[in-house]
Amino acid sequence: MSTLDSLRRELGDRIAGDLDRVAANPEAAATLFPAAGRRYGREPLVGDWTTDEAARAVLLSVLPPEHIHEIYRYGDTAEKLAVLKALPLLPIGDSAVPLLEDALRTNDTRLVAAALGGYADHLEPQAWRQAVLKCVFMGVPLACVHRLAERADPELGAMLRAFADERRAAGRDMPPDALALLEQLKEA
């Protein structure tokens, strides 16, 4: 059973009618998607999913993929975070990479962190390395980065080392998780 199926099952009757509405008329998502917290609740549901996040993921799953961009475009931060979290579950290939790029252009630490979840496998190495470095720069813990140990390469190591040099010159610390990553890359 997929994660989407289990989220849908956990949500049960409270969302079934709305899913039918959105499937019949995708425009209905413009008001249902932002209202998810007020409509279905915000309490933890299952695993690391809250009820509103799970509801938003299953609403996206019944939308034609081309609508996902518009939902993200008009989303507030919580909506955008829910979209980014749902992306790896949706059968959309790499078509949503522009959404990650949008999130990575922001200066909101929550969006930057969320953009480096499972769907970041679709990011080109150059964009991915820049995103990891941005996390270090912004103080976002690297634990948010999906497959960090596997994807970290010598080029990322060179970028981190240069950044560490700048920090040292300025008398500022590097975050411990970034130093640990540098160590790992040195050993490789």
Place this chain on the structure above:
Amino acid sequence: MRIFDPHIHMTSRTTDDYQRMAEAGVRAVVEPAFWLGQPRTNPGSFTDYFDSLIGWEPFRAAQFGIRHHATIALNPKEANDPRCRPVLDLLPRYLAKDGVVAVGEIGYDSMTPAEDEVFTAQLALAIDHDLPALIHTPHRDKARGTARSLDVVKESGIAPGRVLLDHLNEVTVEAARDAGVWLGFSIYPDTKMSPERMVAILHRYGPERVLVNSAADWGRSDPLLTLRTAQAMLAGGFDADAVDLVFWRNPVEFYGQSKRLDLSALPETDATFAGNSILRGGS
């Protein structure tokens, strides 16, 4: 002292202001959508602005432990530009958001037929979306603008208790009070109201249904005039409970009618990663 500034344009303010506001006791703000000094010429310019009011600005405020909500509308001045009119069709998307606690600022600037239309249409949107309405009274021809705004409110069918009529003064307060709407006052360094005049109005009419704001924006204004006015109230003989009514409980009750006001405590801002980006200069 806890302060809720029910009308302030933080987009136009710096992080230093947020810092000083937090130190002064400001715990919550509402930022109404308004004009930006430079007139806009297309709807996209508005949507990026609205996105900022429900995205970046609450994030910035949170760095300082301040809860940020917004009101969304096509403001009266720009309602006169036909190129901006399509913004009306985009409003329902934003009025559905958790962080949007009223339709506003709406009302009159020059009292044109275009303003009439847009004002009426947006009061209808407030009713449709079960949201209160924040109404700006005009800078020029204010008494007539206030009377006419109250007529439009009455015709719209929105309950007066769901309307906040703002930028009132000695000349316009009575008409608003008689109509049963909430009474908003903006305290400015030179224009609008001063702390001392505000205290005199409070003595005369009482603190019930009164909201006091700084309306600080890109002009000469001061986000700490809420605190100065609260201090002037205490110096003028009001007790701490009356100050709390005006500067916290009244705005909470008015905007709370949206059922979207979130005043839960924010995480500590100096240690967690969510608090770090701006403080550490992450650009």
